[in-house]
Amino acid sequence: MYYIGVDIGGTGVQAGIVDEYGKVVLKKECRTNVEAGFESIMDDIENLVNSLLLDKNISTKDIKSIGFGVPSFINNEGLISCVNLGWNEVNFIKSIKGRFEDIEVFAENDAKAATLAEAKFGSMKNKKIGVMYTLGTGVGGGIVINENIFIGANNMGGAIGHTIIGENYYDCNCGNNGCLETFCSATAIIKHATKLIQEGRKSLILENANNDINNINAKIVFEAFKENDEVAIETINRFKLYLAKSIASIINTLDPDVISIGGGVSRSSDIILDGLDELVKQHLLYKNENFADIVCASLGADAGIIGAAFLN
């Protein structure tokens, strides 16, 4: 028996046939044709899934369920609004069910789906309570209890990127000040390094960005950190301090077994994890007790497909 997982992004759709052990056995992708509108995207997804079945030489009868990770919030009525996809309260599930009548269909926020994959098959496997930090352009997250995604009463749970953790010099896209996302994302790293350089601080970062401040990205800052660049060190240490404050607050609240760090920024996990345990411990209430293992996500980009496949 197989599962199908579909990870819908703003630029591309990734679909895969996944076996019961969480292994992606066949994978295909197509462009997300945002301009063409909702039904056209759904047509493309239908074709993509049928093409997977054809290539694997199986039918919908061999598929236990099909799940979708979508880059947006899904409300209690199953309606999806997503600015990046140009969707406004579309009835996604209904449209899918009309296309794959014999299969059970599930949909969830993509970060939550990736969290589920890490819980079932990756860095948070066999743990009772796990919290995922997805550190990328923004900060996503998810909570897993007994291998189920914890969605809360209105499906709003797990948005740890928008927990307020300090006071910051710029506001978050969500309109608030002090969100974790404004301290611990790639965007936060770029903004802070840029700010210091604009204040007149000398830094390798600017050189490595071809002397164009608009070229600065998180990778350049992490590389400068390795070369002991002061602006990079100050920027990354600030990032780590607030990450530690957030993790300690999550431990004080939820006391998980494991905290998993994924997303693009986690490619520099050697730098992020170095000394992080000690920094977290300093911010805990119960400093002498065992606390969550802090680890890196292990499934990489496939987590979205795998997690979507195992939604239920």
Add this chain to the structure above:
Amino acid sequence: MYYIGVDIGGTGVQAGIVDEYGKVVLKKECRTNVEAGFESIMDDIENLVNSLLLDKNISTKDIKSIGFGVPSFINNEGLISCVNLGWNEVNFIKSIKGRFEDIEVFAENDAKAATLAEAKFGSMKNKKIGVMYTLGTGVGGGIVINENIFIGANNMGGAIGHTIIGENYYDCNCGNNGCLETFCSATAIIKHATKLIQEGRKSLILENANNDINNINAKIVFEAFKENDEVAIETINRFKLYLAKSIASIINTLDPDVISIGGGVSRSSDIILDGLDELVKQHLLYKNENFADIVCASLGADAGIIGAAFLN
């Protein structure tokens, strides 16, 4: 069938026989003789419970279980350390079991026990996910999922008073800066009003404290708020702003059905709840969705006994 709940505090022990509907049918108390040491306190508790049974004319056979709320952290081995009681890793459960051999015995942190009572019989009844804020000298808390206390992997969960929510001008007792407790406790109110007055601000608060700055308490500040005193308004509004930031962060993370506010400070719930919903909404990620009801705790001081009685 009855339950017995015992709420152990730093100055007194409250014990009660509770019926299956969460009603306290008989209640007794004794002084907590901290100086006399652990075993002596346990002797007093044994006598208090036996005296309850005698007065109600029932035996241990009529009791389903006996539960204890203790003002401290209980680690995974069941050991309790509590500075206020002078206990250092005492084996509380073992001592109780030696005294009441026929009854099931449970113990939990007192704030968590009170949270359980509110979930089973009070302000959070019939809700799937509830979060309790106990706003007193400090800030306690608890999380309830399906009428069970959520304790986490190492029993450290629910300590929302020590989530970091901003940057403050004084550090928390736990050694960190920015804990909710330093913004939203009676202590925080007293410290902030005192600070403003020491900075030269004129205020009714000082008059009402008999012109002795050391006499200021939270009640005086709330009373001055009602008389439009500017220092009181600034202090209480700051308290409410950070309470809203914390509640919004909890909703973004856990998305509970209900948030219940108890503790001594909640006696001024008319002032605290006024406009709080709107302030929370401003700080949410999903501003257009339904979110948790924010209510006052309803069981008052009996919550400790009732919650202890229903531990399991």
